[in-house]
Amino acid sequence: MAGPDSGSHHGLWAERFDRLLQASGLERAAVFAQALQPQAFDRRGLFSLAQCLEQPSLLIDQMGIDYPHLFGARALRAQISVLQQDLALNVIGPLSLRLFRDGRAPLPEPQRIFLAPAGEPMEGASRWFQAPGVADVDEATFVETVAKRTLEWYLPFRQILGVSPGAYWSSIGLGLGAPFSAVWNLAEPDALCSLAQRWLEEFRNDANQFIDWIPAEFGGQTTAIPQRKGCCLKYLLPDGGYCGTCGVYRKERMAALRRQQQLQPPGQWQPGQ
Numbered sequence: 616m617a618g619p620d621s622g623s624h625h626g627l628w629a630e631r632f633d634r635l636l637q638a639s640g641l642e643r644a645a646v647f648a649q650a651l652q653p654q655a656f657d658r659r660g661l662f663s664l665a666q667c668l669e670q671p672s673l674l675i676d677q678m679g680i681d682y683p684h685l686f687g688a689r690a691l692r693a694q695i696s697v698l699q700q701d702l703a704l705n706v707i708g709p710l711s712l713r714l715f716r717d718g719r720a721p722l723p724e725p726q727r728i729f730l731a732p733a734g735e736p737m738e739g740a741s742r743w744f745q746a747p748g749v750a751d752v753d754e755a756t757f758v759e760t761v762a763k764r765t766l767e768w769y770l771p772f773r774q775i776l777g778v779s780p781g782a783y784w785s786s787i788g789l790g791l792g793a794p795f796s797a798v799w800n801l802a803e804p805d806a807l808c809s810l811a812q813r814w815l816e817e818f819r820n821d822a823n824q825f826i827d828w829i830p831a832e833f834g835g836q837t838t839a840i841p842q843r844k845g846c847c848l849k850y851l852l853p854d855g856g857y858c859g860t861c862g863v864y865r866k867e868r869m870a871a872l873r874r875q876q877q878l879q880p881p882g883q884w885q886p887g888q
Contacts (some may be wrong), residue, residue, distance in 0.1 A: 627719040628754055628814060632794055637801040643717060647716045650797035658744055658806035660729025664702070668725060671775040671781060674698070681733040692777040698742060699778050700786040702728070707761070707790030713756055715794040721749035722760050723770075761791070762818040781825050785843035788815055788826035792841050795828065802837040804830040807839040822861055 636643050667674045678685065678694050685691055708721050714720035727746045733742075752760070765787050772778040789796065794810040808828040815823040825844045828839050 629715050631843040632715045635802055635806055641801055648798055648857040651712050660731055660732050663726055664728040665725035668771050671771050695776045696778045698781045699772055701741055702743040703786040703790030706743050706745050709791035711791050719753055720757055721751055724749045752819045758817050762820050766820055781844050785825040788822035789841055804837050804839040
């Protein structure tokens with residue numbers, strides 16, 4: 616039987632992921648049922664992502680209204696960085712999951728992606744959402760178009776809104792890697808890391824440069840985590856903190872991984888292979 620990362624052409628990623636689940640003894644339907652929560656379609660938006668990209672001051676002004684306690688350019692940049700991570704995790708993430716579940720998925724469509732009012736429908740809910748009505752595309756079209764669009768979005772987020780390259784691309788990488796994050800502590804770690812890294816490489820953008828999928832130990836269990844090279848700056852905000860994948864942990868985790876590799880017999884998987 617072919618391994619979970621066999622093949623090299625578009626159109627097989629849903630099948631590769633299925634083989635990873637099977638090899639780890641996981642039930643496919645249960646994985647996707649838990650990872651893909653039903654979305655409310657009655658949400659209202661303040662403005663679209665397309666409007667924001669064309670006129671970034673819309674987002675800057677809205678942050679001042681929504682978070683009046685923010686003081687200074689650094690806090691504003693942190694809030695926008697966290698908001699960009701929300702876009703990646705709660706729009707691109709579910710679309711990536713649908714692609715791996717169905718082999719087809721809608722594209723992230725800027726005209727159909729909206730910023731919801733703060734605290735609506737409930738405190739802590741995602742701010743960005745994509746309205747229904749976007750047609751599904753196949754894997755090859757999804758990869759090519761999402762790669763192009765995330766690169767286009769990078770320019771205003773970086774040059775005008777001040778989001779750092781590491782924050783932007785590592786958040787995009789987390790969104791694209793949502794199917795793998797869904798089984799980070801369930802699937803076989805080495806196989807998951809290898810396949811997840813190859814999936815990010817498909818997009819030929821910098822997401823792959825700012826995420827390293829590595830095996831890491833938590834509570835005596837070896838799991839797979841997407842280790843960011845960047846930081847979303849959430850720790851700078853009130854009630855903020857460090858995310859579990861934050862780059863502040865990178866140095867110690869990579870050092871622990873190197874020590875682990877030195878104890879492994881030759882021929883075992885290494886990051887980047």
